Amino acid sequence: ETGVTQTPRHLVMGMTNKKSLKCEQHLGHNAMYWYKQSAKKPLELMFVYSLEERVENNSVPSRFSPECPNSSHLFLHLHTLQPEDSALYLCASSSWIGKPQHFGDGTRLSIL
Amino acid sequence: AQKVTQAQTEISVVEKEDVTLDCVYETRDTTYYLFWYKQPPSGELVFLIRRNSFDEQNEISGRYSWNFQKSTSSFNFTITASQVVDSAVYFCALSEANRDDKIIFGKGTRLHILP
Numbered sequence: 668e669t670g671v672t673q674t675p676r677h678l679v680m681g682m683t684n685k686k687s688l689k690c691e692q693h694l695g696h697n698a699m700y701w702y703k704q705s706a707k708k709p710l711e712l713m714f715v716y717s718l719e720e721r722v723e724n725n726s727v728p729s730r731f732s733p734e735c736p737n738s739s740h741l742f743l744h745l746h747t748l749q750p751e752d753s754a755l756y757l758c759a760s761s762s763w764i765g766k767p768q769h770f771g772d773g774t775r776l777s778i779l
Numbered sequence: 780a781q782k783v784t785q786a787q788t789e790i791s792v793v794e795k796e797d798v799t800l801d802c803v804y805e806t807r808d809t810t811y812y813l814f815w816y817k818q819p820p821s822g823e824l825v826f827l828i829r830r831n832s833f834d835e836q837n838e839i840s841g842r843y844s845w846n847f848q849k850s851t852s853s854f855n856f857t858i859t860a861s862q863v864v865d866s867a868v869y870f871c872a873l874s875e876a877n878r879d880d881k882i883i884f885g886k887g888t889r890l891h892i893l894p
Contacts, residue, residue, distance in 0.1 A: 704874075710816065710826065768818065768868075770884050 673771035688743040690758030704755040785885035802871030814872040
């Protein structure tokens with residue numbers, strides 16, 4: 668058990684749909700992260716939250732919208748996605764920024 | 780099942796010493812990718828290298844070198860003449876080639892370079 672749970676595990680959606688990815692951590696951590704992992708690219712950091720405040724946004728298109736309602740939950744809201752957005756989306760958490768990260772199993776997203 | 784083991788939880792060395800971080804993996808796939816990432820105190824993961832399972836050549840990049848040995852399922856990472864800025868957590872990871880639905884990370888090795 669990783670302590671970081673992501674749902675759903677798989678998601679297939681059309682380009683006009685709106686969906687959300689959910690991440691929940693039971694580790695008492697204060698920092699949470701969204702990463703994108705494509706088949707042929709290394710991991711890309713998308714967003715970082717610390718104490719529910721966004722501290723980093725790595726030039727991610729606005730069709731990805733994160734939300735961190737509390738320190739245990741992190742969402743990634745998706746709308747009007749493109750085929751190139753198909754990837755594995757990983758959530759991670761750490762006790763504080765700079766501390767070791769614990770990863771969830773990821774959500775595999777396929778855009779039709 | 781796929782698995783990545785980084786047996787060294789934490790390592791401390793004095794600056795200018797060489798240090799090797801171990802990574803042992805398990806997979807039944809014949810085609811896969813291996814990665815090393817660095818996580819500095821700022822928190823984000825920094826990509827260091829990706830190695831295809833068919834390419835067993837060792838690679839050197841400045842003070843960094845990687846030793847991929849399929850026979851022992853290991854992909855070790857050596858830092859030569861370590862510097863304080865190398866202090867970080869280092870993650871080894873494994874993914875199946877041409878599939879983005881699964882990447883397995885090791886638990887990481889925290890490296891302290893002492894001045």
